[in-house]
Amino acid sequence: MRFGRIAHPEGFSFVVIDGQDDKDLVAKEIKDTPYTEPEFTGREWPLADVKLLAPTLPSKVVAIGRNYADHVAEVFKESAEHLPPTLFLKPPTSVVGPDAAIRIPEFATKVEFEGELAVVVGQVAKNVKAADWKSVVRGFTIVNDVSSRDLQFADGQWARAKGIDTFCPVGPWIETDIDAFDLDNLSIKAHLTQNGVTETKQDSNSNQMIMKMGEIIEFITASMTLLPGDVICTGSPAGTEAMNPGDVIEIEVAGLGTLRNPVERA
Numbered sequence: 001m002r003f004g005r006i007a008h009p010e011g012f013s014f015v016v017i018d019g020q021d022d023k024d025l026v027a028k029e030i031k032d033t034p035y036t037e038p039e040f041t042g043r044e045w046p047l048a049d050v051k052l053l054a055p056t057l058p059s060k061v062v063a064i065g066r067n068y069a070d071h072v073a074e075v076f077k078e079s080a081e082h083l084p085p086t087l088f089l090k091p092p093t094s095v096v097g098p099d100a101a102i103r104i105p106e107f108a109t110k111v112e113f114e115g116e117l118a119v120v121v122g123q124v125a126k127n128v129k130a131a132d133w134k135s136v137v138r139g140f141t142i143v144n145d146v147s148s149r150d151l152q153f154a155d156g157q158w159a160r161a162k163g164i165d166t167f168c169p170v171g172p173w174i175e176t177d178i179d180a181f182d183l184d185n186l187s188i189k190a191h192l193t194q195n196g197v198t199e200t201k202q203d204s205n206s207n208q209m210i211m212k213m214g215e216i217i218e219f220i221t222a223s224m225t226l227l228p229g230d231v232i233c234t235g236s237p238a239g240t241e242a243m244n245p246g247d248v249i250e251i252e253v254a255g256l257g258t259l260r261n262p263v264e265r266a
């Protein structure tokens, strides 16, 4: 099942996105949130007639950094053995939905995309064992962990570099059928359009993740309680590059569709 959140003529709603053909999808309003079994209100709209928003309203976005060896090498000029995966937070105010602009302030330079598979948490989760990770996950989505590489290195702490408003596009929806995904072979790509020319910049696979999904959730929940709706970003593969106002960035994960966002000057 696909859960989304939409803006429609009467307001904002969580919805189930239904339909076989991608051109003919329908957004069916649910009474509550995506974290329980859906109860439908009866209102529905063609998806083409409404605007998709970020599919979740997280209390926090928890992210794993340095989880792909090739990305560690390109950014940190170090081996992943010397710089193991690390944990950081992106504030909920950085979250935007599909097609919303990534807005770059003047002081944020070398702002790069990071295409990532992400998890949406489905229930209160603390001290979860790796083998039980699926029990606390509502579904998968896509995140672009937008990062000012210059601020990241200048500050030491990553909060500002990765926490700027609009620096966490999420979407287009939450796919709950996680057993349909093969995490040992899941394609993750980033396509950057500059001056009307589109190039694939990231072309990798979740099988390159250093810390696997169960380990990630055990590692995070040993420290902090996850709440329904929280987002976990699982790390970016190599190929990240700077974006500029006027560009369009698309992150594509097999089975999850494409998360597209234009880039603007704030």
Ligand code: MG
Pocket (backbone or CB within 6 Å): 063, 064, 065, 114, 116, 145, 233, 235, 236
């Ligand atoms: Mg990242």
